[in-house]
Amino acid sequence: MRTRRPSVCRLLALLLPTAGPIARVSAADAAFPVTVKIDAARPRGELKPIWRFFGADEPNYATMKDGRKLFRAHNLLTTGDGTPALKWGSTNAYTEDARGNPVYDWTILDRIFDTYRQRDLKPYAQIGFMPQALSVKPEPYQHEWRPGLPYNRVYTGWAHPPKDYGKWAELVYQWVKHSVERYGRAEVEGWYWEVWNEPNIAYWQGTPEEFHKLHDYAVDAVRRALPTARVGGPDTAGGGGPFLRGFLEHCLRGINHATGKTGTPLDFLSFHAKGAPKFVDGHVQMGIANQLRTIDGAFAIIASFPELKDKPIVIGESDPEGCAACQGPQLGYRNGTMYSSYTAAVFARKHDLAEKHGVDLEGALTWAFEFEDQPYFAGFRALASNGLDLPVLNVFRMFGKMGGRRLSVQSTADPGLEAMLKDGVRTTPDVSALASLEARRLSVLVWHYHDDDVPGPDAAVELSVSGLPLGRGEARVQHYRIDESHSNSYAAWKSMGSPIAPDERQYAQLEAAGKLAAMEAPAAVPIDGGRASVAFTLPRQAVSLLVLEW
Structure with missing residues (x-):
């Protein structure tokens, strides 16, 4: 991999518009609870790509x-x-x-x-x-x-x-x-x-x-x-x-x-x-x-x-x-x-x-x-x-990991479509989800969004799924994440000191940091009566994808 050297005359463009947000409020200080409910038995039609x-x-x-x-x-x-x-x-x-x-x-x-x-x-x-x-x-x-x-x-x-x-x-x-x-x-x-x-x-x-x-x-x-x-x-x-x-x-x-x-x-x-x-x-x-x-x-x-x-x-x-x-x-x-x-x-x-x-x-x-x-x-x-x-x-x-039927989602932190049309997301954050079901696979995309790029508490998300086609058993859940420490080449570049021309080793590290990353190894989640639940913390301006397979 060759070293890539940008022109020095463009450094001002590099520095001015790319400042990140102030450091987040600690999740331990002020996480707020959010319940996201998904009914796998209530499809809303095809989830078109x-x-x-x-x-x-x-x-x-x-x-x-x-x-x-x-x-x-x-x-x-x-x-x-x-x-x-x-x-x-x-x-x-x-x-x-x-x-x-x-x-x-x-x-x-x-x-x-x-x-x-x-x-x-x-x-x-x-x-x-x-x-x-x-x-x-x-x-x-x-x-x-x-x-x-x-x-x-x-x-x-x-x-x-x-x-x-x-x-x-x-x-x-x-x-x-x-x-x-x-x-x-x-x-x-x-x-x-x-x-x-x-x-x-x-x-x-x-x-x-x-x-x-x-x-x-x-x-x-x-x-x-x-x-x-x-x-x-x-x-x-x-x-x-x-x-x-x-x-x-x-x-x-x-x-x-x-x-x-x-x-x-x-x-x-x-x-x-x-x-x-x-x-x-x-x-x-x-x-x-x-x-x-x-x-x-x-x-x-x-x-x-x-x-x-x-x-x-x-x-x-x-x-x-x-x-x-x-x-x-x-x-x-x-x-x-x-x-x-x-x-x-x-x-x-x-x-x-x-x-x-x-x-x-x-x-x-x-x-x-x-x-x-x-x-x-x-x-x-x-x-x-x-x-x-x-x-x-x-x-x-x-x-790209989602498909099949789009499912009904309810979230206690969804501002509602009409409110977003009128005011955007200027007061409480938007923590909601998009969900799909295909055969033996449920995919749930969850975000924590706010219009203002300022510090804010994490969301303590309780994801509750009902109506699964499997009445009792076990699902394997894979949790993907985009945040400051996952799937983020920009954060990795800043942690290196923002090198103007990354060397071969740094470039390889940044290339790896930019790929979609999992939070942890796949875990088992019990299903009982067609129901399953997963709890996780979601930082402000972060996105998670949870994929359940059985």
């Missing part, structure tokens, strides 16, 4: 040394040589010769999608952005944004409409046709195809009607190349409000700009939902209510169209805030366990909100991948830092 979607701005990260360990990506059609940068990527798929004839080059796209397939990933293929040769405003094209500069500097020529919708459509057609030829019809039928990113804000420098036209031409081209392709959208910033409603009206009842017929195919629906963290009184204060309200509002709009209530929904970006590459003190949650507890708490409520509105939530995409060759734990919203897994990645590993 909505967590399984990931994405990043730079598509080429998927092929790089750390990206291969771990998608939706931006910039799949952007002009350039493929060199990555913050908020930038390119593939050079489309250029034109001196006479204005299209030149297609799939070299970089093939490298990206080959990597997806090697990892058995299903692409969420974003059709965008605008190639320079097609943009109505081709200059300036590649931006030079970096943290600290005004964000609107990213919106350059790639964000504009095409000067020729026919050429735009042909580019999309040729891309999908090429994909079918390279990967096979059956494989590409399983992909998700959507047009653009957040067209209701400055990512799209045209009007809503021009976006409808862009979308219609692209979707028609996809379906001409593969009539059974799965197409959807519009991946709005936030719930989309009037823009989302107008888009859905157009797709259901409007005149298609490409075909002249009524309607545009919609196989799935998509929007984005973000939280709103702040830096208050010297600490990070998360804004989980903002993200939940966005989801609640978008689900309500979709549910208002009877034709759409059964359409799968993908929350195309679903994160604690809106800019993975940005930095600042309000983003200091990213490296530690607060990101983990937030993720556990918010994903469970996404299931609750889908149930509330009677809609079909298929996925919620985490826009946090990795950033190559940055300082260790530099404060970006990521799943790993220079190949070292961050605590939040272990929440997804916990999710």
Whole structure:
């Protein structure tokens, strides 16, 4: 393992946004009791693996040394040589010769999608952005944004409409046709195809009607190349409000700009939902209510169209805030366990909100991948830092151990969905659970979350399960944990003195510290009358997964 050396000029970014919380209050001082009850005989339907979607701005990260360990990506059609940068990527798929004839080059796209397939990933293929040769405003094209500069500097020529919708459509057609030829019809039928990113804000420098036209031409081209392709959208910033409603009206009842017929195919629906963290009184204060309200509002709009209530929904970006590459003190949650507890708490409520509105939530995409060759734990919203897994990645590993039927859960420390929509988690902590049952396996994810990253007492959790299919006997319980001393490469790095360039031995230790860890060896738990119980202490901003097998 080589020593990895981040650039010294980035050290300020390393130091500023990543300070952890003040040391916790001792569990012995003030643990508070929580009872979590699970009825294994009361399933609430399938526990869909909505967590399984990931994405990043730079598509080429998927092929790089750390990206291969771990998608939706931006910039799949952007002009350039493929060199990555913050908020930038390119593939050079489309250029034109001196006479204005299209030149297609799939070299970089093939490298990206080959990597997806090697990892058995299903692409969420974003059709965008605008190639320079097609943009109505081709200059300036590649931006030079970096943290600290005004964000609107990213919106350059790639964000504009095409000067020729026919050429735009042909580019999309040729891309999908090429994909079918390279990967096979059956494989590409399983992909998700959507047009653009957040067209209701400055990512799209045209009007809503021009976006409808862009979308219609692209979707028609996809379906001409593969009539059974799965197409959807519009991946709005936030719930989309009037823009989302107008888009859905157009797709259901409007005149298609490409075909002249009524309607545009919609196989799935998509929007984005973000939280709103702040830096208050010297600490990070998360804004989980903002993200939940966005989801609640978008689900309500979709549910208002009877034709759409059964359409799968993908929350195309679903994160604690809106800019993975940005930095600042309000983003200091990213490296530690607060990101983990937030993720556990918010994903469970996404299931609750889908149930509330009677809609079909298929996925919620985490826009946090990795950033190559940055300082260790530099404060970006990521799943790993220079190949070292961050605590939040272990929440997804916990999710991956769950499946089957979702079960009813009651907790004495659950604030309730409506209260969280209104106020977030600003008073008493949220200590609750997500549970699933499959055959002879019960999985229970338990979190201890609070919006404020300040010290607080541990929770003394009494987990009580009833209705188990085994009336009497014994279960084997495995207890996984994310906290300051488990599944936490960041805490381990700090305990080493925060080395700028860990040596080979340190890197191996950090790599091991980042893996999902068990609290202890598996233990036996008695089952009597279909009932079992487990007691444990859960620190603030920690997450546990208990897996019972019999």
